Amino acid sequence: EPEVTQTPSHQVTQMGQEVILRCVPISNHLYFYWYRQILGQKVEFLVSFYNNEISEKSEIFDDQFSVERPDGSNFTLKIRSTKLEDSAMYFCAGLNSGEQYFGPGTRLTVT
Amino acid sequence: QKEVEQDPGPLSVPEGAIVSLNCTYSNSAFQYFMWYRQYSRKGPELLMYTYSSGNKEDGRFTAQVDKSSKYISLFIRDSQPSDSATYLCAMTPAPGTYKYIFGTGTRLKVLA
Numbered sequence: 001e002p003e004v005t006q007t008p009s010h011q012v013t014q015m016g017q018e019v020i021l022r023c024v025p026i027s028n029h030l031y032f033y034w035y036r037q038i039l040g041q042k043v044e045f046l047v048s049f050y051n052n053e054i055s056e057k058s059e060i061f062d063d064q065f066s067v068e069r070p071d072g073s074n075f076t077l078k079i080r081s082t083k084l085e086d087s088a089m090y091f092c093a094g095l096n097s098g099e100q101y102f103g104p105g106t107r108l109t110v111t
Numbered sequence: 112q113k114e115v116e117q118d119p120g121p122l123s124v125p126e127g128a129i130v131s132l133n134c135t136y137s138n139s140a141f142q143y144f145m146w147y148r149q150y151s152r153k154g155p156e157l158l159m160y161t162y163s164s165g166n167k168e169d170g171r172f173t174a175q176v177d178k179s180s181k182y183i184s185l186f187i188r189d190s191q192p193s194d195s196a197t198y199l200c201a202m203t204p205a206p207g208t209y210k211y212i213f214g215t216g217t218r219l220k221v222l223a
Contacts, residue, residue, distance in 0.1 A: 091155070098162075098206040101157060102154035
């Protein structure tokens with residue numbers, strides 16, 4: 001059964017550095033999402049993406065964040081200048097027929 | 112008032128018990144409801160997806176939606192130790208471009 005994959009599984013970076021988190025959704029997914037989950041807290045919506053455009057974004061998704069689907073398969077989240085509070089699990093998700101499937105996540109640690 | 116409220120638990124039950132997990136919500140725009148299971152440090156795994164009020168059954172899991180009360184439930188029959196996880200409810204006005212709002216999750220422990 002196809003799965004959403006994410007790389008890397010764990011990324012450690014220094015404050016102020018740029019990071020790019022990568023996701024490969026399932027091929028028949030049409031809508032794509034990024035969520036984050038700070039340790040011990042709830043899953044928070046960041047952004048939804050459809051037809052190569054952002055559909056909706058949350059207050060968390062400020063100018064430091066951007067998303068891209070550069071080649072029709074990968075879906076990336078870039079954080080331009082990381083802050084300590086960006087440390088979290090970042091989940092990519094894809095949707096088809098109303099069912100949203102999550103990847104295993106990337107643990108981002110900002111030091 | 113939070114958009115989605117979910118008791119964080121933890122909820123401990125003996126093996127074989129029926130488990131009832133619940134969420135309430137305040138936004139009447141929510142029309143689609145999901146239940147996810149999340150093991151520690153893993154991604155959420157979709158268990159159930161419902162739209163209409165009423166019950167939907169899948170194996171040992173039953174999802175119940177009461178839109179008039181803004182209340183959704185997940186029942187797990189014959190609970191097993193492997194069901195021990197955090198259960199998240201999520202909801203959206205419509206699948207697709209709209210955001211999904213998650214509850215805080217209920218931590219369930221099924222004791223052997």
